[in-house]
Structures are given as C-alpha cells and as structure tokens.
Amino acid sequence: MLMKATQKKNDFSSFLDPKSIAIIGASNDSGKISGRPIEYLKRYGFEGNIYPVNPKYETIQGLKAYKSIEDLPNHIDLVIIAISANYVIDNLKICVKKNVKSCMIFSSGFAEMGEEGRVLQEEISIIAKESGMFIVGPNCQGIANLKNKSITTFSTAFVEGKLVNGSSAILSQSGAVAAMVYNMQKDDGTGIKYWASTGNESDMNIPRMATYILEDEDISVVQIYMESIKNGSEIIELGKKSKELDKPVLVLKPGKSEEAKKAASSHTGALAAEDIVVDKVLDHYGLVRVDDVNELSSYSKVFRLSKRVKGKNVAILSNSGGLGVMMVDKCKELGLTIVEFTENTKTRLFEILPIFASYENPIDVTAQLLNDKELLSNALPILMEDSNVDIILFGLGIIGKGYQIDTIMKDIIDSQNNGEKLVSVAWVGSQKGRVEEFNRNNVPAFEDPTMCVKAIAAYANYCVKNDRNIHNYYENTFFTTSNNKQFLDTLKINKGFLSEYDSKKLLNEWISIGNMNLCSNETEVNHIANTLNYPVVLKINSAKVQHKTEVGGVKLNIQNKQQLLEAYNEMKNKNILPEAEFQVLIEEMVETGFEISLGLKKDPVFGPIIMVASGGIYIEVLKDFKLLVPPVSNEEAEKAINELIMSPLLKGIRGKAPKDIKQLSEAIVKFSEFVLENEGILEEVDLNPIIVLDAGKGVKVVDALIKLSKSGEENDN
Known part of the structure; x- marks a missing residue:
C-alpha cells in the first residue's frame, strides 16, 4: 500500500495554483518539451520555487539542477514528468514517498497506444487512487494559470505574446485544441485565467477539474473540449454546480460519427459514449454544447457576462x-x-x-x-x-x-x-x-x-x-414503495424478462393499466367469459415469449364467449408452451388511436434514458423519436411530443379530433418516476404501443415488456 499524500481530497490548488514546481527530465534546450516549461516560468515571472531534475547537469537554464526527485524537499506541490514511459511508474512511486501533492505526466506511450500501454496506464490510476496524489495525464500538454504565472506546459500557444488574465477557463483533453482556442481568443480583449490539457486522464479529468474551477470567484465561464466521457455522474455533478453558481459551461464534444468515435479513442485511449445520449444529458443538465472551436472560443464573449x-x-x-x-x-x-x-x-x-x-x-x-x-x-x-x-x-x-x-x-x-x-x-x-x-x-x-x-x-x-430546477436522482440505490416491494417478492424470477402480466402489474402503480384477466386453463376462461365487456383481446402470457404475434400468440377483436373459447383452444393447440406453463391474458380491445412507444434505455455511462417515439413504422422508417433524462417534467414531456415528426397527427388534422396530449405527457412523467424508483432492477422497458385516444379519453398501455437486471432483494438498501 502506498503512502497517502497529505492534502484535501478536493483541493486541486497543488496543480492549478502551485507554489513549488519540479521537472523530471528537465532540459537546457528551451525549445524541447522538457525545457519549455522552465523557460515559460522564468519568462512570465513565476514567483514560486522551480526545481529542474536531471542527473546530467549541474545547472539548467540558469537554475540549480538536482540528480533525483529524492534530493528535493518534501511536499512539492507539482512534479512534471517528461521522460520515457518506461520510467514513469518508478518516478511516481518516489513522488509518493516524498509526499508530492500532484504529478503531471507529459510522456506518451500509454492507453493511446493499445493494450500494453493501457495496462501501464492502469498502474498510474492505481497509484493515484491508493496514494491520494493527484495525477494529470499521461500524454498531456500541461496546465497554465495566467494569474499566478505558473505556465506548466510545453504548448506553443504561450511562445509569443503576453499573458492576459481573464475570467474564463479553457480545459481540453487535446492539447492542440486547447492551443487553438487560446490563440483565437487571447487577443479578443477578454483573457483567460486557466488553461489545461488533460490527455489520457488516468486520474484527474475535465469534469472534476471544471467543477472545482467553477468555485473560483475569478471565473465566470468554463470552456471544455472532451473526446470521451468515462463517468456520467461527474458530468451531472458539473451540471448541478454550474446551475448552483449560475456559471455557464461550454462543451465541445466530437464523436457524432462512428469514424470520429474511433479517432477519438485512438487519440486519448478512451471509449466514447453514444452521441445522441451525450447530447440529451448535456442539455438536460444545463451544459451548453457547441459545434466547433470557433463557437467554443467566440461564445465565451457573451457567456462570461453576469x-x-x-x-x-x-x-x-x-x-x-x-x-x-x-x-x-x-x-x-x-x-x-x-x-x-x-x-x-x-x-x-x-x-x-x-x-x-x-x-x-x-x-x-x-x-x-x-x-x-x-x-x-x-x-x-x-x-x-x-x-x-x-x-x-x-x-x-x-x-x-x-x-x-x-x-x-x-x-x-x-x-x-x-x-x-x-x-x-x-x-x-x-x-x-x-x-x-x-x-x-x-x-x-x-x-x-x-x-x-x-x-x-x-x-x-x-x-x-436556467430557471429549471435540477434534482439529484443519479443514485445507484434501489428504493420502492411497499406495495411494489411486496409484488416483487412474489415474482418467480428476479432476472431477465417478465411476462406481460407481471410487467403491467409492476408498472400499474405509476400508469393505470386497466382490467387484466389471467387464466391458466379453459375452466378459468369459461368462468371469466361471462363477466367481460366485449370485444376483447386474447394473448399468450409468458416470460419466454417476448414476440407474441410472431408465434400466433395474439387474437384480436373477440366479440363473444364462444369466440373466446375457440380462440383459447386454438392458441393452446399450437403448443407454443408446455401445457403446465400455458397461460393467457384477456384484456379489453382498445379503440383506434395514435400509437406511441415509450421505453427505457440503460446507458452504460449515464444510466437511465427514456425514449419517446411514434409507434408502428414511424420509428423504424422515419427514426421519429426523442430522448429524455429522468426526472422528466410536464414541460419537457410536452416539448418532446411536439418535436416528434408525427406530432401534427396528435393535434388533429383534416377534421380528425385531437388526441389526449395532456394525458400522454402525464404518462411520460409517471413513467420517468417509475424508472427512477426502480432503476436498480430495470434493464429494459418497452411500452409499445401506447394508444393515445381522443382528447379527454386518456391513453392505454396495450403491451408492456420489462427485463430485470437484478432482484429487488439484492438492491434493497
């Protein structure tokens, strides 16, 4: 076990506002990667201590040189590592022993190079986690604080010109993009305070850094370029902090095409989240997405204003x-x-x-x-x-x-x-x-x-x-109402698909389902037949059969008892299921309306995402859907409905009555509550179709399919 660094968990001042800086691999050549930070620090007037480390020299760029990091005082704020990747791990371990507060790794040859480099980078992550020492990089270009003149980077962005301190922060996984944005706006009259290139982000990443920087009273806007998102909760926390402090965050996130995702992965060694989900999450939590570096730079002129x-x-x-x-x-x-x-x-x-x-x-x-x-x-x-x-x-x-x-x-x-x-x-x-x-x-x-x-x-x-309230529902714990808990305990399965009856039963506390009649034999069907309001629909009910129509497991528009019994025996004789498992579900035949699909997608980065879509062929042919991040407000639900391509049909055209958009919106809101309360056990949910009836008549869930990921008992905290 490595020694713990003596610093506060969320105090990033050691690398954002360092008072002492060492450079392992320091060079006398101010044009080299390992020499340029020293030249910048001296030229721009950094007032802290600078410790060049290189056993080959007595002095470096006019400063006393040290043979090893072990020769330096303890508790150095920031150590820059600019040596071959093979020697990085050993030097990090020495830094931990010397109680160094943070390290910045310029060296490349890690996760961006493939599996071997990824394993090496994982060692860096473990060192950071076990020691508590902050690590920026590897494969990064460094950090600059223009106010205290700690220009700890080798970027050519700072080769010429003077430092113009301002109220914005430029944070980028890519050093080149960070340099572009800085060069575009360094002469526009606004200035910046922080500039950072985080590279592969083995430990310190942009969302955590940005959340910390927002607390700085000098900062009014943060500009971000990131190619990958590893932890959805950190993005959500950044959005909440932005909202809390009323300080905007501009985000440039490439990777909309598959080719761009692949390129981003090869650049930083990280996997990219699905872009359509990223777009919706950023919007939901008030983070402003931009399309290119011109917008990332230019928008700051107005977003920095109070x-x-x-x-x-x-x-x-x-x-x-x-x-x-x-x-x-x-x-x-x-x-x-x-x-x-x-x-x-x-x-x-x-x-x-x-x-x-x-x-x-x-x-x-x-x-x-x-x-x-x-x-x-x-x-x-x-x-x-x-x-x-x-x-x-x-x-x-x-x-x-x-x-x-x-x-x-x-x-x-x-x-x-x-x-x-x-x-x-x-x-x-x-x-x-x-x-x-x-x-x-x-x-x-x-x-x-x-x-x-x-x-x-x-x-x-x-x-x-910005007036919209953002609630913290991003929890991985399972909580549920007592009635729902009792029902979950009665389920014969606790993982995988539920039958339609069980799916609807689980959903019923949030969205009204209507009368369901579950029968296991002809006697039960015969008994219930006299109590029904015809026409009805007969469906096979089994967790093993997700696509009932394809196996002949659905009979529509049954008009009387005789037709019902005939349909039951016909379906049973198809031997879709063993006789001991054969069950049917009898429900009212819903009148014609507009079909909507409502579903849950479990994103691996951001968690539950809700999809609202036009039903039938529209979602497949027209890709007519919208994504929502729970919790969903009535306003957000109505906006999603109105943005569907087929929304004019819901409002009534050519003399047809408008549909019950109000009740559909409420159903979406209730569905989002259902998703959040049962997040710990839900893997997939598909309500398709939901029939939207004429205004004032409500909505009807015709079919429901739920897949559980874990048992409620396992997750009941």
Whole structure:
C-alpha cells in the first residue's frame, strides 16, 4: 500500500495554483518539451520555487539542477514528468514517498497506444487512487494559470505574446485544441485565467477539474473540449454546480460519427459514449454544447457576462439594410423573436429617424448616419426603454472616417453596462482593435454577424432554460414503495424478462393499466367469459415469449364467449408452451388511436434514458423519436411530443379530433418516476404501443415488456 499524500481530497490548488514546481527530465534546450516549461516560468515571472531534475547537469537554464526527485524537499506541490514511459511508474512511486501533492505526466506511450500501454496506464490510476496524489495525464500538454504565472506546459500557444488574465477557463483533453482556442481568443480583449490539457486522464479529468474551477470567484465561464466521457455522474455533478453558481459551461464534444468515435479513442485511449445520449444529458443538465472551436472560443464573449436576459425578443439596429436583413434571417432560424416595438417606441423613432429610414424592426438608419452622426446614439436609449425588447443587436457595416466612432462606442458600452438589456455588436469590416475594445468593456462584439447571432441565441436559450430546477436522482440505490416491494417478492424470477402480466402489474402503480384477466386453463376462461365487456383481446402470457404475434400468440377483436373459447383452444393447440406453463391474458380491445412507444434505455455511462417515439413504422422508417433524462417534467414531456415528426397527427388534422396530449405527457412523467424508483432492477422497458385516444379519453398501455437486471432483494438498501 502506498503512502497517502497529505492534502484535501478536493483541493486541486497543488496543480492549478502551485507554489513549488519540479521537472523530471528537465532540459537546457528551451525549445524541447522538457525545457519549455522552465523557460515559460522564468519568462512570465513565476514567483514560486522551480526545481529542474536531471542527473546530467549541474545547472539548467540558469537554475540549480538536482540528480533525483529524492534530493528535493518534501511536499512539492507539482512534479512534471517528461521522460520515457518506461520510467514513469518508478518516478511516481518516489513522488509518493516524498509526499508530492500532484504529478503531471507529459510522456506518451500509454492507453493511446493499445493494450500494453493501457495496462501501464492502469498502474498510474492505481497509484493515484491508493496514494491520494493527484495525477494529470499521461500524454498531456500541461496546465497554465495566467494569474499566478505558473505556465506548466510545453504548448506553443504561450511562445509569443503576453499573458492576459481573464475570467474564463479553457480545459481540453487535446492539447492542440486547447492551443487553438487560446490563440483565437487571447487577443479578443477578454483573457483567460486557466488553461489545461488533460490527455489520457488516468486520474484527474475535465469534469472534476471544471467543477472545482467553477468555485473560483475569478471565473465566470468554463470552456471544455472532451473526446470521451468515462463517468456520467461527474458530468451531472458539473451540471448541478454550474446551475448552483449560475456559471455557464461550454462543451465541445466530437464523436457524432462512428469514424470520429474511433479517432477519438485512438487519440486519448478512451471509449466514447453514444452521441445522441451525450447530447440529451448535456442539455438536460444545463451544459451548453457547441459545434466547433470557433463557437467554443467566440461564445465565451457573451457567456462570461453576469447579465442574464429574460427572454428571446430581439431588436436590430443597423446602418446597413442588407446586414440587418441577414441578421433577421439568422435570428429566426435560431429561435430568436424579431419583436414588434411598442407604439410609444415607434412614435419616438419616427420623430428622430429620416423619413426614408425604417422605424420597424429591424431599424435601418441608412447612410444618413454620415449627416446625422447621433442617429444611432439617439435610437439606442429608445430601444433600451421598450418593455418588449430583451436584446439589442447592432449590425454595423464598414464605419470609418466621417463617423463619430468614439461616441457611438461609448454610448453602446454605457448602455450595456448600465442598462438591463443585453447589447451586442456585429461589426463587419471594423477598424483594427475596435471589436477588442468592445469586449474589454463587456460588450460582446464579433466581426462575423452570423457568429454574433449564434452566440446570442445560445446565450438566450441558456438564460431562459436556467430557471429549471435540477434534482439529484443519479443514485445507484434501489428504493420502492411497499406495495411494489411486496409484488416483487412474489415474482418467480428476479432476472431477465417478465411476462406481460407481471410487467403491467409492476408498472400499474405509476400508469393505470386497466382490467387484466389471467387464466391458466379453459375452466378459468369459461368462468371469466361471462363477466367481460366485449370485444376483447386474447394473448399468450409468458416470460419466454417476448414476440407474441410472431408465434400466433395474439387474437384480436373477440366479440363473444364462444369466440373466446375457440380462440383459447386454438392458441393452446399450437403448443407454443408446455401445457403446465400455458397461460393467457384477456384484456379489453382498445379503440383506434395514435400509437406511441415509450421505453427505457440503460446507458452504460449515464444510466437511465427514456425514449419517446411514434409507434408502428414511424420509428423504424422515419427514426421519429426523442430522448429524455429522468426526472422528466410536464414541460419537457410536452416539448418532446411536439418535436416528434408525427406530432401534427396528435393535434388533429383534416377534421380528425385531437388526441389526449395532456394525458400522454402525464404518462411520460409517471413513467420517468417509475424508472427512477426502480432503476436498480430495470434493464429494459418497452411500452409499445401506447394508444393515445381522443382528447379527454386518456391513453392505454396495450403491451408492456420489462427485463430485470437484478432482484429487488439484492438492491434493497
């Protein structure tokens, strides 16, 4: 057993804000991987202790060199390991003996190289777990804290320029992507505080690091690039922390195609989760997914702000009619509303704008801005006072000499910093440095109007959705109601498929099933036949038969007792099951309605995922389904229903009555509660079809199939 490092379990300051740093394998060559961190630390003015370790040298880059990590003081905050993979494990063990708080492994040759490397990396994970020493990497490019100037990376991103400390954090499994994002935004006027490349993540990973960094009062937004997700609960905790602190997290997660998943796995040595599930989980827990590095970088300009918008109503003010129209199209495409101004606003705009200008939304002040240099400045406060407007977008064409640029900028900056509405600028062909000046003064500004609208739309979506409560249901324990527990105890099986009767019985406490009649012989069928309301359906009932129709185990539209007895004997004579096991289920024949499928998918990373789909051929041919993460609210259920391709049929078309969407939504909510309460024993659930009847008549579960993973007794904590 390795010695435990003396540090708090969730205190990551040893590698994010180190005061003492050692480099094993340190080089005199500042251009090499093992030499560049020393050069950065010296050049940028790191004030802590630096310990180069290399037995070949007396001094390295002007600093005293040490033969071994054993020659250093105990309790070093951070040790960088930049040596061959074969020597990493031995050096880690020495670090543990020296009570090193954290290690960062630049070395490659681990899980990204295949099975042999994966075994070696597993040793690293075991050392971290047993010792309590934090380990970043292997195969990583390091970490930078721009505030305390601990630039412990070999990335070329820091070769040139000065450090601009800011309120964002860039965290990436890929060092190259982290460098791209940093280079894209280091000169945009906003700055960053943390930069990290985590590589293969044998121990420390991005979700844990991000959750910790969100607590930093200097940080307002976290930007993440990750190719794999190993622990779903950590992503969920990150989402909850983001919600709790009202600090957004932007996530770029590639791997939508099978080829991309394979490439990501070879890069970091990790398996990728199914993308459609990842997308839904991120959305459910309030993490903002972006599509590319441009969005990951550009969105931070607006997401770093503390100002939150209350809605999606946009006013556009431009000196170019064409630019204004293009921005309108993009706003409509992305779900923003081009709001109608109040009558008071229209009247006030009419009084200040030239007669040929538009005072409707979007407002085009035209080239008259050259003659009346205060047009934009005069229109802005009118829009700031319009109660219908949440967001004001400026679309500025090339504005050069002849315009009062400084005055225009000052008025926009003052409005953004002193008013309630969000003000953003798209400035096409701007003068050098002007966009950056806006961003330095908390006005999100972009040279690309499309990126401007995309960023604002994403931010508006985040603000509007951020009011949703996130409950912690991610537990692997089993809990159930007493009635349900009693029923589970009566089941003859505790793993595998249940019969339809048992499936419906288990489900009945959450979703009303209706009358079920279970018969084991002809005498019981004959007895129950006189009590039925015809027509009815007769089905074979067995855990061994999941696809009843295919074996002739279903008889529909039975009109009377005689037909029922004939159907029973016909089905029994097919010898589908041994006579001792033969049972039938008799239920009402449900009237025609719209078919919906409701199911449970057990994702290996994130746990239970609910699927709502159009029934019949629609799910197979049109792939008409939506995923939901339990717990599901009525609002989320209705949204999923309305987003189905076939949803217009539920609302009634061509004179047909609308279906009972309200009851369907409630059934989805109840189903999510059922899934959560029984998560520990459920492997699969398929309710297909559920018939949605006309409005006011409810829904009917026609068929149900449940597969258990474990017994309730085993999981009853």
